[in-house]
Amino acid sequence: MANQKKDHRKERLDRGIKVRTDGVYAISHWTEMTYLLAPRALLIGGLLAAPLILSYFPYWQRVLSIICIYALLAIGFDFLANYVGLVSLGGGFYVGVGAYCAALLNSHLGLPPIVTVPLATLIGGIICTILFLPCLPLRGVYFAIVSLMFPLLAARIIEALNIFGGTDGIMGLDGFSSGWVEQYVLVCALLVSLFVLRRLVIEDVGLVFRGVKDNDQAVKASAINITTYKGIAVFISSALGCLGGATLAHIYNWAGLSQFGLDYSIIPIAATVVGGGGTLVGPVIGCILLVWLSEELRDLGTLRIAVYALVLTAFIVFKSEGIMNFATRKYQQFERWVHI
Amino acid sequence: MNNKPLLKVENVSKAFGGVLALSGVSLEVHHGDILGIIGPNGSGKTTLVNAITGFIRSDRGTVLFKDRNITNWPPHKIADLGLTRTFQVMRPYYSLPAFKNLIVPLFSGRARRSGGWRGGGKLGSRDTVAIDILEEIGFERDSYVPYKPASSLPTGYLKRLELARCLALRPELVICDEVFSGLSMSEMASMVPLMEKLRMEGITLIMVEHRLRELFRIANRLIVLNFGLKIGEGTSEEVMDSKEVKEAYFGSEEEVFSYV
Ligand SMILES: Nc1ncnc2c1ncn2[C@@H]1O[C@H](COP(=O)(O)OP(=O)(O)O)[C@@H](O)[C@H]1O
Ligand SMILES: [Mg+2]
Numbered sequence: 001m002a003n004q005k006k007d008h009r010k011e012r013l014d015r016g017i018k019v020r021t022d023g024v025y026a027i028s029h030w031t032e033m034t035y036l037l038a039p040r041a042l043l044i045g046g047l048l049a050a051p052l053i054l055s056y057f058p059y060w061q062r063v064l065s066i067i068c069i070y071a072l073l074a075i076g077f078d079f080l081a082n083y084v085g086l087v088s089l090g091g092g093f094y095v096g097v098g099a100y101c102a103a104l105l106n107s108h109l110g111l112p113p114i115v116t117v118p119l120a121t122l123i124g125g126i127i128c129t130i131l132f133l134p135c136l137p138l139r140g141v142y143f144a145i146v147s148l149m150f151p152l153l154a155a156r157i158i159e160a161l162n163i164f165g166g167t168d169g170i171m172g173l174d175g176f177s178s179g180w181v182e183q184y185v186l187v188c189a190l191l192v193s194l195f196v197l198r199r200l201v202i203e204d205v206g207l208v209f210r211g212v213k214d215n216d217q218a219v220k221a222s223a224i225n226i227t228t229y230k231g232i233a234v235f236i237s238s239a240l241g242c243l244g245g246a247t248l249a250h251i252y253n254w255a256g257l258s259q260f261g262l263d264y265s266i267i268p269i270a271a272t273v274v275g276g277g278g279t280l281v282g283p284v285i286g287c288i289l290l291v292w293l294s295e296e297l298r299d300l301g302t303l304r305i306a307v308y309a310l311v312l313t314a315f316i317v318f319k320s321e322g323i324m325n326f327a328t329r330k331y332q333q334f335e336r337w338v339h340i
Numbered sequence: 341m342n343n344k345p346l347l348k349v350e351n352v353s354k355a356f357g358g359v360l361a362l363s364g365v366s367l368e369v370h371h372g373d374i375l376g377i378i379g380p381n382g383s384g385k386t387t388l389v390n391a392i393t394g395f396i397r398s399d400r401g402t403v404l405f406k407d408r409n410i411t412n413w414p415p416h417k418i419a420d421l422g423l424t425r426t427f428q429v430m431r432p433y434y435s436l437p438a439f440k441n442l443i444v445p446l447f448s449g450r451a452r453r454s455g456g457w458r459g460g461g462k463l464g465s466r467d468t469v470a471i472d473i474l475e476e477i478g479f480e481r482d483s484y485v486p487y488k489p490a491s492s493l494p495t496g497y498l499k500r501l502e503l504a505r506c507l508a509l510r511p512e513l514v515i516c517d518e519v520f521s522g523l524s525m526s527e528m529a530s531m532v533p534l535m536e537k538l539r540m541e542g543i544t545l546i547m548v549e550h551r552l553r554e555l556f557r558i559a560n561r562l563i564v565l566n567f568g569l570k571i572g573e574g575t576s577e578e579v580m581d582s583k584e585v586k587e588a589y590f591g592s593e594e595e596v597f598s599y600v
Contacts, residue, residue: 204466207433207443215431217395222445223419223509 013334039331043281044191051183061179065251067291068186069095069244074268074275074283075190075197076237082278083201084233085213086136087144089265090128092151094241095248096260098124102246103170103255113176113250117185117243124242129235136230148265155260169256176250186247190284193240198280209233267291274315276322285323344407346371346544347423347513352391352401354384354568361387362568364401369513374535374545376559378552378579384568385548386428389515393425394418405513420450422512426502426519434491438479441490441501442470445508454510470508477504478534496527500534507538514538515546520554528554556580 027033054060073091080086101120105111111119135146158164165171176182200206211219212226212233219226241264249255267290268283275286293311297304319326345368354362361384369375379385391398394415402411405423418424432441445451446466474486477500485493490501499519506514520528535558539545549555555562556576564572564585572578572585579585 204443204447207436207440208447210433211444214433217415217427218431218505219444220395220415221393221419221424221427222505223416223424223448223450224444225414225416 007340008337009340011336011338013336043284047187047191051180051187058179061183062251063291063295065183065186065247067287068183068190069248070264070267070271070291071190071284071287072186072193072240072244073264074271074287075194075280076240077268078272078277078280078283079197079201080233080237081272083206083209083213084230085139086230086233087140088147088234088237089144089269090132090147090150090238091241091265091268092260092262093147093154093265094124094128094238095245095264096151096154096257097127097238098242098245099249099255099259100164100170100245101127101242102249103173104164106173106250107170113174114181117246117250120246121239121243124245125235125239128238128242129231132234132238133227133231136227136234151260151262151265155257158257165256167257169254170249171254173249173253173255175253182247182251186244189243189247193243194280194284197236201280270312272322273320274312274322276324276326279322279324279328282322282324289323343370345369345404346373346406347392347546348404349388349392350402350404352388352398352403354387354391354396354398360568362391362398365565365568365570366401367563367570367573369544369546371512371544372539372542373561374539374547374559376555376562376576377546377548377565378550378555378562379565380550383565385550385565386517387568388565389425389517389546389548393423393515416448419509419511420448422450422509423515424506424509424511424513425515426499426506426517428517428521430498430502432490432498432501435489437487438490438493438497438501439467439470439474439486442473442504442508443467445505446470448509450509473504473508474501477507478530494527495522496524496531499523499527499531503534507543511543513544513546515548517548518550519547520549532558 050064051061054064073094076094077088077091080088098120101124102113102116105116105119106113131150132147135143138146159167176185201209208219208224208229211222211224212229216226219229244264245259248259267287271286271290272283273286274289275282275284277283290308294304294308297307300307315322347367347369349365349367351364351366352362353360353364365384365388367375367377377385377388387396390396391401392403394410394413394417397412402409404410405418405421408421410418410421410423432438443466446469471481471486475481479485479497479500485497490498493501499522503514503516503519520531523531532554535545535547547555547559559576562572562574562576562579563570564579564582572582574582
């Protein structure tokens with residue numbers, strides 16, 4: 001170790017995290033409660049306060065909205081990949097479907113955003129799930145490739161058939177009544193999804209999902225239809241993407257082909273790698289970092305992609321476990337110098 | 341015993357490429373039986389189990405369970421009817437406490453319908469039900485074995501865990517694929533009464549083994565497979581005495597006793 005002193009040695013204690021978080025011990029003293037609650041409070045409080053803090057920087061308020069949309073996609077990706085074993089590159093498809101659903105509901109039926117967003121989430125999720133049903137028996141890289149075809153095909157089909165406004169898209173959609181509504185809808189949706197998903201994966205049904213990923217034969221032999229559970233998981237994941245897409249359509253007052261863009265498929269994966277797969281919170285942190293980084297690098301022009309790629313590579317090489325896994329480990333460890 | 345078979349397999353065949361893994365195998369199991377299926381490695385035992393339980397599609401033949409034609413049904417539907425199986429290669433949730441491995445079967449429609457173990461199937465009590473099942477199958481509750489991570493358990497317990505996963509469904513027929521293999525003598529000795537106990541509780545068993553001594557003790561009928569063909573059937577004594585079986589399965593007569 002580089003910073004080893006003479007006759008001193010670094011000692012590392014792993015706190016009894018199981019006891020500290022599980023038992024009555026966790027609520028035995030305010031320090032224990034703080035230990036558990038502080039990181040959670042930081043995330044929740046930070047996200048809730050962000051629109052207020054950023055109110056002096058309108059540009060960054062919009063960035064916050066984009067972060068939330070990517071984060072919704074990323075937790076959906078993380079859930080599907082690390083808890084159900086389906087690596088989906090269909091993020092662009094979910095966003096596009098959500099955006100077009102919201103746009104059609106708004107332009108044809110005249111429904112306000114506050115109705116179209118939840119409706120598009122639901123309808124979009126159902127559409128995506130039905131279209132993905134034939135692919136559910138596929139595994140691993142085969143599922144990934146087929147799911148990547150969806151956003152590519154959808155854009156080409158809309159273009160070729162000239163439906164839904166063709167290459168122009170659907171314009172003139174209603175916006176949210178104010179920036180506050182836009183940001184708080186997204187921040188709250190993100191926090192609620194995060195809470196619900198983290199809950200879901202530790203419930204009994206979470207074990208069924210993990211079984212589908214780790215040992216689907218045993219799940220089948222346990223009289224459980226794995227296709228049903230894969231379908232439910234795809235619905236959850238795609239509905240999150242559709243929610244993001246629907247808000248996106250109302251933010252830009254427009255639904256168009258670029259919403260089937262590959263950014264929405266790729267960035268959530270990168271964010272999951274950076275943030276730490278399987279943690280659900282990690283991908284949110286990853287999105288904050290990556291979107292912020294890409295905004296900072298905007299001045300670099302084309303070099304931006306190169307720097308971006310370097311940062312990503314560095315993460316994969318040096319911290320492949322991701323920020324969240326690393327931080328959790330460090331938080332639960334205690335290091336000190338001891339005299340030998 | 342009524343004379344309608346619980347499971348009736350007729351003429352099942354399966355080829356993998358050029359390899360004929362099963363050729364026209366038939367068998368019958370009655371309620372309360374313990375049927376043994378033996379055969380050397382690669383003789384098609386696991387393939388037969390897979391074909392019966394729907395994990396592979398058979399090329400020909402029919403499988404009837406409780407008078408229903410379940411040929412090539414999906415595995416989860418077959419399990420839902422009460423026919424379930426253990427796997428030769430076990431893959432439990434190693435990082436989780438042993439009892440958590442039973443949550444998945446207890447989550448199934450069949451387990452819910454049957455109201456859980458001993459009728460106490462309230463929602464949220466799956467953990468308790470799981471621990472009861474493990475106790476039933478020989479995990480000592482007091483020694484906290486059910487709470488230990490599956491990765492820390494010896495093979496004997498893992499085999500029991502695999503069996504417990506089947507029992508959680510309250511099955512009528514369980515097919516055990518080599519539950520005795522890889523066990524020490526003492527582990528095996530404690531497994532035998534367990535199988536008999538299950539039979540007493542009304543569960544019909546098919547035991548697939550290549551270990552013979554234990555099987556001869558508990559099975560009331562045996563079937564011998566070789567190269568996908570059924571080459572013998574009968575009680576333990578009949579099978580042991582059959583010249584054909586001896587030659588095909590044991591190679592030569594002297595070797596019989598080293599196996600048995
Ligand atoms: N999925 C498969 N693909 C190709 N060949 C297989 C497959 N499963 C089994 N076999 C072949 O079928 C034969 C029977 O195998 P198996 O049923 O596993 O035997 P046993 O369980 O009696 O040891 C073997 O020759 C094996 O190589
Ligand atoms: Mg086998």
